[in-house]
Amino acid sequence: MxxxxxxxxxxxxxxxxxxxxxxxxxxxxxxxxxxxxxxxxxxxxxxxxxxxxxxxxxxxxxxxxxxxxxxxxxxxxxxxxxxxxxxxxxxxxxxxxxxxxxxxxxxxxxxxxxxxxxxxxxxxxxxxxxxxxxxxxxxxxxxxxxxxxxxxxxxxxxxxxxxxxxxxxxxxxxxxxxxxxxxxxxxxxxxxxxxxxxxxxxxxxxxxxxxxxxxxxxxxxNQHYQARDYTVEGDYSQAAFWLSAQLLGNEIKVEGLDQDSLQGDREIVRILEQLGANEEERIIDGSQVPDIIPTVALAAALSKGKTKLINLERLRIKESDRLVATQKELAAIGAQIKIVEDQLHIEGVKSLKGGAEVWSHKDHRMAMMLAVASTVCEEPIQLKDPECVKKSYPDFWEVFKEVGGRTDEWSMG
The missing domain is CATH 3.65.10.10 (Enolpyruvate transferase domain)
Known part of the structure; x- marks a missing residue:
């Protein structure tokens, strides 16, 4: 915790x-x-x-x-x-x-x-x-x-x-x-x-x-793999957390991304532009980008108007049931969010209250989303099982603190 x-x-x-x-x-x-x-x-x-x-x-x-x-x-x-x-x-x-x-x-x-x-x-x-x-x-x-x-x-x-x-x-x-x-x-x-x-x-x-x-x-x-030198490009799935933090008012500059990347989660850029527009209602299809839906839901929770995130069936078979986990934990800190079949319906609020104990569900993407959520809460949150970020982003908490995140070290065990 x-x-x-x-x-x-x-x-x-x-x-x-x-x-x-x-x-x-x-x-x-x-x-x-x-x-x-x-x-x-x-x-x-x-x-x-x-x-x-x-x-x-x-x-x-x-x-x-x-x-x-x-x-x-x-x-x-x-x-x-x-x-x-x-x-x-x-x-x-x-x-x-x-x-x-x-x-x-x-x-x-x-x-x-x-x-x-x-x-x-x-x-x-x-x-x-x-x-x-x-x-x-x-x-x-x-x-x-x-x-x-x-x-x-x-x-x-x-x-x-x-x-x-x-x-x-x-x-x-x-x-x-x-x-x-x-x-x-x-x-x-x-x-x-x-x-x-x-x-x-x-x-x-x-x-x-x-x-x-x-x-x-x-x-x-009868083909053969050929040995070669290869450089792995930056990850849009992980960038999604920091890009969402930008939209929520944090002064974060994100580096290391290929603007011409083939990664499907590059869609986060367009989705955040959509959430940043002053529209009363919007529909976002999550079928092609299930890994970024938790952080998209957070951004939608603080965006003007109503957002429907649709085609989210596959969120149920990730490291956690991300559909349930996202709704439960965001609602716990003050978001107006509900599950309707395999959709998330979200009505934007001006701020999140926080002041609650939340759980990562031992899911790395939930833990990182809730860390970003803490930056726009009125009161502290207590996060259970934060260490699951090791699955994909081992130094996430170190980076989070380097850019101003405040965590209670004593309770990290």
Whole structure:
């Protein structure tokens, strides 16, 4: 538990590297033959999980500052069995499940928190269809064992559960014997993350073709990842907290972002412009940007007029039920916010009262949103489980204090 005193922020923040792009670059380098250098890496819990995953496949990784030197396994498939601890990283789990079929023997996946409760049905059905071993434990904790060689072919996949399944297959299929095709059977959500995948694949020498509507992906088989030097760009998902703080009156300058980035969460810039306009009513579609919705909800809570955040179904299957968590914690400090089906309906108020105990729900994005919320509260807030920011932004609290955030150190344990 920490106490956060209301205080306006002032200063310059350099945003951390994109976690999404770092996951993908580490995997591609780990599967390449030869040495890659990945620059601008932050060792969050999620990225550490992915690093341990490629080590399980036989890659070696050395760290020098914020640079990783990765000697890839070159797809030496003779490793007999391995265990991969995904911690709480959904990306690590969903990317590595199909990749593990490239190797002989079984792979056992374990994890922490709610990871074992996040949907994996897409892979279970795929594995059963190809006659591969897929054994999931019965507890809520992740306990999954897979075995068998994935075969090339045509794969029908939903696009409205998580784009991570599609990325997992795009990482894997180019390495199989024979050509493959992915056909998307529903509306594709989080298209921006697929663009990131295609961008990193291309950087490491892999070619994937797709139609304009992202309904069909054609993947040539027998391709090889090529080692290279790669620099990870700044993360718009994390920048969203500081950019929202700007809108709320904090004097924060944000550096380290690529204005031409393919990251879907770059949409935060346009959304905040919309919230800053003096409109009486606005509708914001959250289907493509679920990770920034908590901080968008905070900004909307202090914007003039009414805001409807729609298409938020996928918030329910994140590290927490973010739909419920966002409504509950913002309401606790004075926001006028309610859940209507899979939407958040928000009526702007002039200020937030604070003076309450709030909970991160052990969700890194909730913790950071509530930290920014504290800067516009009238009274201090007490935040339970603040340390969960380690999942994606390990030095968040240090940066928060450097620009004027006031936290009670004693109660951080």
């Amino acid at each position: 920490i106490t956060i005193e209301p205080n306006r922020l002032k200063g310059t923040v350099t945003v951390p590297p994109s976690k999404s792009m770092a996951h993908r670059a580490v995997i591609c380098a780990g599967l390449a033959k030869g040495q890659s250098v990945i620059r601008n890496i932050q060792l969050s819990d999620d990225i550490i999980a992915t690093m341990e995953g490629v080590r399980a496949f036989g890659a070696t990784i050395e760290q020098t500052g914020n640079t990783l030197i990765i000697n890839g396994c070159g797809l030496d498939t003779t490793r007999i069995s391995q265990e991969i601890d995904c911690n709480e990283s959904g990306s690590t789990l969903r990317f590595f499940v199909p990749l593990a079929t490239l190797f002989e023997g079984s792979t056992h996946f374990v994890g922490q928190g709610k990871l074992g409760q996040r949907p994996l049905e897409t892979y279970r059905e795929l594995f059963e269809h190809q006659g591969l071993r897929y054994e999931a434990g019965t507890s809520k904790q992740l306990d999954l064992t897979i075995q068998g060689q994935l075969k090339s072919g045509t794969f029908e996949m939903r696009g409205d559960i998580s784009s991570q399944f599609i990325t997992g297959m795009l990482l894997t299929l180019p390495l199989l014997d024979g050509d493959s095709k992915i056909e998307i059977t529903t509306h594709l959500e989080s298209k921006g993350y697929i663009d990131l995948t295609l961008s990193v694949l291309s950087a490491f020498g892999i070619t994937v073709k797709h139609d304009d509507g992202y309904k069909t992906f054609k993947i040539k088989g």
